[in-house]
Amino acid sequence: MSYAVELKDVSVKYGNLDALKNISLQVAEGSFLGVIGPNGGGKTTLLKVILGLIEPTTGDIKIFGHPLDQAVDKIGYVPQISNFDRNFPISVLDVVLMARLGGRVRFFHQYKKEDIEKAEAVLEQLNLLQLKDRQIGKLSGGQLQRVLIARGLTVEPEILLLDEPTANVDASSTSQIYQLLKELNKEKTIIVVTHDMAAVSSYFDSLACLNEKLYHHGDKQLDQHTTEQVFGCPVDLIAHGHPHHVFEPHGEGENDD
Numbered sequence: 030m031s032y033a034v035e036l037k038d039v040s041v042k043y044g045n046l047d048a049l050k051n052i053s054l055q056v057a058e059g060s061f062l063g064v065i066g067p068n069g070g071g072k073t074t075l076l077k078v079i080l081g082l083i084e085p086t087t088g089d090i091k092i093f094g095h096p097l098d099q100a101v102d103k104i105g106y107v108p109q110i111s112n113f114d115r116n117f118p119i120s121v122l123d124v125v126l127m128a129r130l131g132g133r134v135r136f137f138h139q140y141k142k143e144d145i146e147k148a149e150a151v152l153e154q155l156n157l158l159q160l161k162d163r164q165i166g167k168l169s170g171g172q173l174q175r176v177l178i179a180r181g182l183t184v185e186p187e188i189l190l191l192d193e194p195t196a197n198v199d200a201s202s203t204s205q206i207y208q209l210l211k212e213l214n215k216e217k218t219i220i221v222v223t224h225d226m227a228a229v230s231s232y233f234d235s236l237a238c239l240n241e242k243l244y245h246h247g248d249k250q251l252d253q254h255t256t257e258q259v260f261g262c263p264v265d266l267i268a269h270g271h272p273h274h275v276f277e278p279h280g281e282g283e284n285d286d
C-alpha cells in the first residue's frame with residue numbers, strides 16, 4: 030500500500046540540536062491528522078521536511094509512494110500567521126496568486142488569466158471573494174487565516190499541511206476553520222500541527238504527539254502516559270472539561286479528579 034505521506038526513520042539536526050529523532054509516520058490517503066506537541070517540539074520542522082524545505086539528516090520520505098522531489102507539487106502549505114508580514118502592502122488576491130508563482134513576490138508581474146481565474150475561484154469557494162482587493166493588514170485574524178488556506182489551495186494540492194491554523198483566532202473562527210478543513214478533507218489529505226491542546230479537535234480522525242520523537246497509533250486516542258511524557262506535565266488536567274474525547278477512559282476505580 031502506498032501512503033499519502035510516509036516517513037521512515039527521519040531525523041533532523043540543527044547543529045547539535047536534535048529537532049526530530051527517528052520519526053516514522055504513515056498517513057493514509059484521505060486522513061485528517063492532528064500533530065500536537067509543545068513549543069519547540071519540532072512540529073514546524075516536521076512540516077518543512079515533508080515539504081522538502083529541509084533535507085533530513087537521515088531517513089526517507091515518500092509522497093504517494095514517490096520520492097519527495099517527484100511529488101512536491103502535490104502538497105499545499107499554510108504557514109503560521111506569525112511568520113507572515115501583515116504590513117506588506119499587498120492585497121488578498123496578490124497573496125493567493127503568489128502561490129501560483131511558487132511563493133515569489135514579483136512586483137508588476139502580469140499574472141496569466143488562468144492563474145487569476147483559479148485564485149478567484151478558490152477565494153469564492155472560501156467565501157472570501159468580496160475581500161480580494163483588501164490589503165492584508167486590514168483583515169481580521171480569522172479572515173487572514175482563511176486567505177492563507179486559500180493560498181495553500183491555489184496550487185491544487187492533494188495534501189494540505191497547516192502550521193497552527195487557529196493560533197491567532199477566536200473560538201468561533203476556530204470552529205469555522207475546522208469545518209472548512211473537514212469539508213476540504215473530503216477530497217484532500219490534511220495534516221495540522223499545533224501546540225495548543227485546546228485546539229485538539231473532534232474533526233481529526235487521527236492524532237500524533239511530537240516532541241523530538243513522534244508517537245502515533247493511527248487513531249484519535251492518545252494514552253495519558255505518552256502525552257505526559259511528551260508535554261512534560263499532566264496534560265489530562267488541560268483536557269478535562271474539553272468537549273472532545275482525547276484520552277482513553279480511565280480504568281475503573283481510578284481517581285478521575
Ligand SMILES: Nc1ncnc2c1ncn2[C@@H]1O[C@H](COP(=O)(O)OP(=O)(O)OP(=O)(O)O)[C@@H](O)[C@H]1O
Nearest residue numbers: 043046048066067068069070071072073074075224
Ligand atoms: N533554523 C534553525 N536553526 C537552529 N535551530 C532551529 C532552527 N529551526 C528550529 N530550530 C530549533 O529546533 C527545535 C524545533 O523547532 P520547531 O520550530 O520545529 O518547533 P515547533 O514545535 O514548530 O515550535 P512552535 O510550537 O514554538 O512553533 C527548536 O528547539 C528550535 O529552536
